[in-house]
Amino acid sequence: MTLGQWMFYGGIVSFSVFCIALIIIKIVLASKGKRLKARFDAEYGPEK
Amino acid sequence: MLRRGDVLDGVYQIIEEIGAGGTGIIYKAYHLRLGRYVVVKKIKDEVAARINARTEADILKRLKHTYLPQVYDFLEVGGGIYTVIDFIEGQSLDYYIKNGYRVEQKQLLLWAKQLCEALVYLHAQTPPIIHSDIKPQNIMITPQGNVCLIDFNISLDGQGSSQVSGLSAGYAPPEQYPENWPPMMGMGGTPYPMVMPLDARSDIYSLGATFYHLMTGVKPEKSTGPVTPISVRRPPYSQAFVEIVEKMMQPDPNRRYQTAAELLGVLTNIRRLDRTYIRHRRKQHIVTIVFSILMTLSVLVSVTGFLKMGTEQEAQYASLVEQGKAACENGDYESGILLYDQAINLYSTKLPAYYEKLLAYVEQGEYLACVQYGRLIFTNPGLTEAMEADPVGAADLYYMIANAWFEQENYAKAVGYYEEAVLRNSENPDYYRDYAISLARMQQVDEAQQVLSTAKNCGMDNDSVTLVEAELLLAEGDWQQASERFEDVFLTTQNDTTRYQAYLLCARAYRTGGKLDEEIEVLEQARGAVASNRVGAIVSALAQAYVRRAQSAGGNLQADCEKALECYETLKAQGNGSTEMRLNTAFVNQLLHRYEEAEQILTELQAQSPDDYRPYMRLALLYGAIEDEKPQETRDYTAVREMYEKAVAYYEQARIQGVSDEQMQVLETMMQQIIDGGWIG
DSSP states (O other): OOHHHHHHHHHHHHHHHHHHHHHHHHHHHHHHHHHHHHHHHHHHOOOO | OOOTTOEETTTEEEEEEEEEETTEEEEEEEETTTTEEEEEEEEOHHHHTTOOHHHHHHHHHHOOOTTSOOEEEEEEETTEEEEEEEOOOSEEHHHHHHTTOOOOHHHHHHHHHHHHHHHHHHHTSSSOOOOOOOSGGGEEEOTTSOEEEOOOOOEEOTTSOEEOOOOOTTTSOGGGSGGGSOGGGGGGGOOOOSOOBOOHHHHHHHHHHHHHHHHHSSOOOOTTSOOOOGGGGOOSSOHHHHHHHHHHTOSSGGGSOSSHHHHHHHHHTGGGGOHHHHHHHHHHHHHHHHHHHHHHHHHHHHHHHHHHHHHHHHHHHHHHHHHHHHHHHTTOHHHHHHHHHHHHHHOTTOSHHHHHHHHHHHHTTOHHHHHHHHHHHHTOHHHHHHHHHOHHHHHHHHHHHHHHHHHTTOHHHHHHHHHHHHHHOTTOHHHHHHHHHHHHHTTOHHHHHHHHHHHHHTTOOHHHHHHHHHHHHHHTTOHHHHHHHHHHHHHHOOOHHHHHHHHHHHHHHHHHTTOHHHHHHHHHHHHTTSOHHHHHHHHHHHHHHHHHHHHSTTSOHHHHHHHHHHHHHHHHHTTOOOHHHHHHHHHHHHHTTOHHHHHHHHHHHHHHOTTOHHHHHHHHHHHHHHHHHSOGGGOOOHHHHHHHHHHHHHHHHHHHTTOOOHHHHHHHHHHHHHHHTTSOO
């Protein structure tokens, strides 16, 4: 494996890993956001 | 002053006084015609003195809003001015405060938004209506749980701006107190005017103060002095709501919300001020930004890697080609060709590796393989574009194939390829030189002369010109003068390739003149004079010269064949195991009657190259020679026929590619004789 190949395939793999990590974190944050929304709806009333 | 039972304007019967606002006294009354309760408000005399009753009546009657009471009538009775408005069922906010109710934040927010909507409506009127006396007593809560903002009046000055006169301590903003007005307004001992122009921000302060009271249960201090911030009182409501009320109650109007609409927007989106929400959003942003950066970096690294791979691949390609050349220079053509193949696998559309591979075939005498590979190159559609893009590289390929045909003495084919090379690159004198020599050998002297003059015009060196001219002399039959010219060149030239060619051409000139000893002498001399990478070709030519002399009348079969075998051993030791060389070795062994060695070599070759007609052809000739030496009664030409049939089958395939072999004619003749002699059916 040459340096260029390491960079090329490493870039693809790390991009994929970051992509998956971002999706997972987004899902976690979205579920947290839903809980937050429910809490706010109780606290401030439903959003218009 | 009205009393219980008084009837106003013959319609409104006073029930009771229910309060006194900043701008007048309020009565509950009964509408005698409609049979319903209304509120009658008597405007204070000092305010009434300044208003245009008719205009005010028109404005108030026009107001229609969910959270404002409807104004029914406007009366001038006995010098007093009265407004008649909806009687709102329910309790004022003041009632809830006094009874210690703790209102839920959700409910509070709803009321705040409803009041804001009412204020937005009032402030949007032309001219704007400033309530100026918002306080818990002036906010009714209907049985449905909605608010109703009551007790508002307006008074118009000549400029059309609104002025108010209501003032409730604790709820009124600092700018509403005369002691806070700018000094110029009371200069020279003149009394302060009764009212001061206010704006929407004053109502916002009052609304904030009202909610301050509701949320803390403590009425805010009079705003002429310092007011304890609501956050200090730690009301049991969210930080966001507390911060909004705090901003509404800023002493400086410029630091409050500037319009009711702005405040309504903030209240509607109050959750965006919540710290948990802010933290959550910040987390989302950080994650998005960090991962965007990381993913962008990944893409950049990947793209950089891709570009780097391209340059690395090019460097690797160049390196493989260089390694291949080095291997070939050391006589290791097998490794060289493997390296060229690796380079071709890297870049199948680059021409240099193809050229070097063809050159390797030519240098090791694998002319047939060279021609066959060349055919593959020219019929490869993937290379057509590359050859169009690189005509010089393509010309080199044609030149190399032409050389392979030239070495096989198929000059007609060679001329065709030289023409293609010249067509693509008309500036390489080597092409013209070999092109002219090929034409000369085809006895096309005039055409050769023409090519020679073109070559001179494109800068062909004198040595090459001499070579062509000598070749033309040879074509005309003057081998002596031709050999002298060739000799001049190889003795004087500084160019390795030219020297090598001059030796070969000189040897050929002697051969043409039947001087086989001189031919061998020149080639033996060449062996020590040419560049190391050319020695193999010279030794190969020398071996063939010995074989020719061995077969000639004046030759010594045994000694010359041994010399030829020595040459082939030398080539083998140098790593040259070409098919051509091994076929020749087998033939020399056959001449020496070493049939077993010859058969072994040919059988190995046949196993290695089962599609090559030459091992079959040689085996057929060998078996024929063996049978010819046997007594007639024991001869069996079955093996000869078997080899002959295979040789013919594969030769037909080679002929399609333009191959022509005199030895096949010899075999045909031999087979015909065998058949004619009745040796086989």
